[in-house]
Amino acid sequence: MDSILKPRTAIETRDAIAWAAAEDTPLEIVGQGSKRDLGRPVQTAHILDLSDLAGVDVYEPAELVLTLKAGTPLSEVEKLVADQGQELSFEPMDYGPLLGREAGRGTIGGAFATNLSGPRRIKAGAFRDHVLGLEAVSGRGEIFNSGGRVVKNVTGYDLPRALCGSWGTLGVALSMTIKVNPRPEATATFVLEGLSEEQGVEALCKAMGSSAEVSGAAHLPRGLEGGPSQTLIRLEGFGTSVDYRFKTLESLLSSYGKPGRLDTDASGTTWLAIRDVLPFSGRTTPVWRVSVAPAASPAFVRKLRESMDIDVILDWSGGLVWLSCEDGLSHDTQIRRALSETGGGHATLVRADGATRVSVPVFEPQPSPLAALSRRLKDQFDPKGVLNPGRMVAGV
Template identity: 50%
Template sequence: MTEHHRPETTDAVRAIIRDAVAARTPLEVVGRGTKRGLGRPVQAAAVLDTTGLAGIALYEPDELVLQAGPGTPLAEIEALAAAHGQELAFEPADYGPLYGLPAGQGTFGGAIGVNIAGPRRLSKGAARDHILGITAVTGGGEVFKSGGRVVKNVTGYDLAKLLTGAHGTLGVLTSITCKILPRPETSTTIIVAGLDDARAAEAMSAAMGSPTEVSAAAHLPAPAAAGIAEVAGLGRAATCLRLEGIPVSVAERADRLSKLLAPFGTVARLAEEPSKRLWTAIRDVRPFWPTAGATEDTAPLLWRLSLAPMAGAVAVAAVRARLPGAEAFYDWQGGLVWLAVPADTPDAGAAIVRAAVRAAGGGHATLVRAPAAVRATVAVFEPQSAALAALSARVRQAFDPETILNPGRMAASN
C-alpha cells in the first residue's frame, strides 16, 4: 500500500520531506487530485497530501489581499471574495470534469501549481501575475519564503513566480498570498455568428484593437458551440467578445462593438447571467468534457496549444488536413487553442500537432488529456532546446537535489 502523508503545518511538511530524502522515497505532491491527469505519470512510492494545509489565514478586502493554505478549496476562496464584491481575477479553471471528476473540487495550491488562467488572461494576466508571496519547502527539506503581502515586497529573485507552474517539482507550497480584485459590476457578451476560423480571428483582432476594452475573446466552431447551451440556439459557429465594468459603460461599449463587428456577420448580445455561464463553460473547456460512459482510453485526446493569436486557425487547419477527426475551439483571441483528436490516434498525433505549431510560427503544444500509458511515452510538454533543458535541470537540482518531489511529472529524466 502507498504510504499517505497529510501534514497540517509547514514544519510537518519539512519533516516528511527530510525523512523521504533520508530514505530516498519519492513523493507525489497532490491536493484533491483534480489535475492528476495533467503532466506525465508521477513515479513515486508515497503521497504528500496538501489538503491538511487548508484554511484562509488572512483576508483584507480593503487591501485587496488574501492568504490561504494550498489545500484550501477554490470554491471557498471564491465564495468569500464574492461576498465582498471581489474575485480571483485570473479566473482559475475547474479541470475536474475534463478528467471525468466532479466539479468544484479544485484547490488553491493546484491552481497555482499549474499556473491556471481563464479567459481573462488577455486583460488580467496569468495566475503567477497575481501571487504576492509564498511559503514553501524545497525538495531538500528547507523552508523558505518569497515576496510578501504587497507588490513592493517582491524584490530580488521572485521565487513565487518560479514555483507557480512548476507542477510541484521544485517545492511544496504551504502558504500562498495573492491579490484579490474588485468584481465587475456587470458584463455582457457580443456574439458574431457563422464565421469560419480564419474570419473569426480577424473579427477578434478588430475587437481587441478597438477602444471598447474587451476582457475576453473566444471562437467556438459549430461543434463546440453546440455543446454550450448559451450559444447552442445559434446553430452555427460563435465568435464571443466579453465586456465588463459598470452598467452604463458596458452598455455604451457594447453598442460600439456591435457596430464595429456588424460587417463580419449577424451580431447578437447575451445578458449578464448567460454571459457568465458562457465564459465559465469556455474557461472549464466544457465542449471537450468526456461524454457519459467514456473512459480514459475512449475519451478524445486533448491538446492545449499556445501560439500567436492569428496563427491558431492556421495550425488547426494543418492538423485537420492529416487528422480529419480533429476538433478545436479558441480562447485568448485565438492564442490558446483547445484541440481534440480521436482516442485511437497513434502517439496522440504529437508529431503532427507540433509540426503544425512550428509551421504556424511556433509556440507550445501540451498534451492535457491522454491515458497514462500514452503520457508516459509521448512528450507531454513542449520539448525544450538543449540550453533551456540544461537550465531547467540546474534549477531542479538546486531545489530538489535528490528528485524527491513529483519525479517524472515534467520529464522522464526528472
C-alpha cells in the same frame, strides 16, 4: 499500495520532505487529487497529501489581499471573495470535468503549481501575476519565504513566479498571499454567428486592438451546443461603460453581421463553459492545449484538418487552441510538426490515458540550453529529485 503522508502544519510538511530527501524516497505531491491525470504519471511509494493544510490566514477585503494555506479548496476561496463582491481575476479553470472528475475539487496550491488561468488571462494575466508572497518547502526540506503581504514589495528574487507553474517539482507551497479585485458591476458578451475560423479570429483581433477593453475573446466553430459557429467577445465593468463599448464593437465589426447579446447571467454561464472546456467533457478523446500566435491559429487548424478529424475551441483571441483528436489517437508528431510549420508555439497533452502520457512528451520539448537551465534549477531546489519526479520530463 501507496503510503499516504498527511501533514497538518508547515512544520510537519517540512519534516516529511526532509525525511524523503534523507531516505532518497520520492514523493507524489497532491492536494485533493483533481489534477493527478495531468502531466506524466508519477510513480512513487509515498504520497504527500496536503488537503489538511487548509484555511484562510488573513483576508483584508479593503486591501484586496488574501493569505491562505495551499490545501484550501479553490471553490471555497472563490465563494469567500465573491461574498465580498470580489473575484480572482485570473479566472482559474477547473480541470475536473475535462478529466472526467468531479467539478470543484481543486485546491489553491494545485492552481498555483499549474499556474492556472482562464479566458481573462488576455487582460488580467495568469496566477503568477497575482501572487504577492509565498511560503514553501524545497526538496532539501528547508522552508523559505519570498515576497510579502502588500501589493507593492520587492524582496530579492521573484521566487513565486519561478515556482508557479513548476507542477510541484521545485518546491511545495505551504501558503501564499494573492491579490484579489472587485467583481465587475455588469458583464455582456457580444455574439457573432456563422463566421469561419479565419473570419472569427480576424474579428476577435480587431476587437482586441480596439478601445473596447475586451476581457474574453473566443471562437467556437461548432458553438457551445453543436450549432453554428459562435464568435464571443466579453465586456466587463460599469453598466453604462459596457453598453457604450458594446456599441463601439457594433460599429467596428458591422461587416461581420448583426450581433446578439448575452447579459450578466447568460454571459457568465457561457464563459464558465469556455473556461472549463465543457464542450469536450464527457469524452475520452485525447485533448491538447496549444499556444500559438493568435493570427496563426486558423492556419494551424487548417493544416491539421488535412489529415486529422479534430474538434477545436479557440480562446485568447485565437492564441489558445483546445484541440480534441476525434479518432482517439494522440497525433503528437503531426500536431507539433503543424505547429512548427505555421509559426511555432507550445503544445501540451492535457487528456490521455496513462500509457500515452508515458510514451508521448506531455509538455513541449525544450531546446537544449533551456533544458539545461531547467535541470540546474531543479538541482538547486530539489537535488535528490524527491518532488514529483518525472511529472514534467522523464528522469527529472
